[in-house]
Amino acid sequence: MEITILKSVIIDDCTTHRTVLKRLIENHPDLVLEGSYRNGIEAKNNGCEKNADLIFLDVEMPFIDGFDLLESFKKRPQVIMVSGKPDHALRAFEYDVTDYLLKPVSPKRFDMAIKKVQRNTGTMTGQSEDEHIFVRSNFRKVRVDYGDIKWVEALGDYVKLITEKKNILVLTSMKAFEQKLPENRFLRIHKSYIINLDRIENFTSTEVQVCGKQMPLSRKRKSRLLDALGAG
Template sequence: MKMTAIAIDDEPVALSVIQAHAEKVPFMELKGVYTNAFDAVDVLRREKIDLLFLDIKMPDISGLEFLASLQEPPMTIFTTAYSEHAVQSFELDAIDYLLKPFSLARFLKSCNKAHNLLLLRQERPQPDYIFIKSGYDQCKVALADVLYLESAGNYVNFVLTDRKVISRLSMQEAMDLMPAQQFTRVHRSYIVNNLRVDRIDRNNVYLGKSVVPIGAAYGEAVARISGEEK
């Protein structure tokens, strides 16, 4: 099973080292490298990224600040030339801390740790329902009954086969509630249940009688629903 990863470091040379090491790790796919943390935000929102290699000292925002800003961060390995941030990095639940310059052997040890953790998480049985806060109530919703989620200002509509449940959430918070392997964000305002998709064309996703538009930035995510991703 492949583990997807990205790397953020303001030093191109450091990114080159990570790329060279990553090419030698058979179970990992490095999907992108970024010298600016903000350039990686859209990728983290659109795609399922399992692991983040993150430098700590960067000019606009530190790696520690960037990780703390993510509502549902991937597993993170900090990469830095400074050792004084080690304790703080583990307080943010980083799974490892690579001190530059690090060897391929040390890099591989971190990757193995992340991969083993990922396998353990996937072996746990996933519940077939979630609870959604709607007003003062907690509504139990079967995942199989969800057609799609629709943004409505500061709220999200959970459109089910027999009713709607509205909750005060952002789209990112709603996405974090749903199992990533079953639900896909296809537009900045829509998330669909992959198992409920009947048809996909260039512009829309069809779920029974419902039609959901495809956003221009979400083509790769939509392709994964039908297995057409290259």
């Protein structure tokens, strides 16, 4: 597969944080820095969104904050919001951003966010063996790509996989199936539900919406969700 280089833009009023993101972008083989701006006005005046594939957008900035700037984009590339506070995470996902990173941004968390961007744009540099799982259903083994799974729900002695193409019943427990899924992509939010983190549309303190379906969020699992989204 041909490697696609994603043109990236930084919008952040903090020189230190811009420097950190600049270094992370320059060290990533699939990213190139297209521009770096100190505030929303400077970014808008330079048409920051027109040639960008990805924008790293600070939430709290002078003159115009990240959410107002996001609303002003006529053409919206993928956006990763960045903040020193977890408070804005709920609102950020209402804007359908790709990810929400807490400052200081670690290289590991940064790479996870870029993988989400690449899955969304179809620019992954190649699927490894770890990109799918084989499950036994109706006496045959079925290959299921992780990216196709929307969520998994408990159904008596079975679990039901809700995927892009079909629903699949597997004779196993939620606990056993949870252990087979990569922790950085899936999370059990309730005794009856495991979700694909990339499929989250929005969430509250008690519910998570995935692909149009509202699911309960256990109180004890809320902190795990915030941590997984970089908002903990």
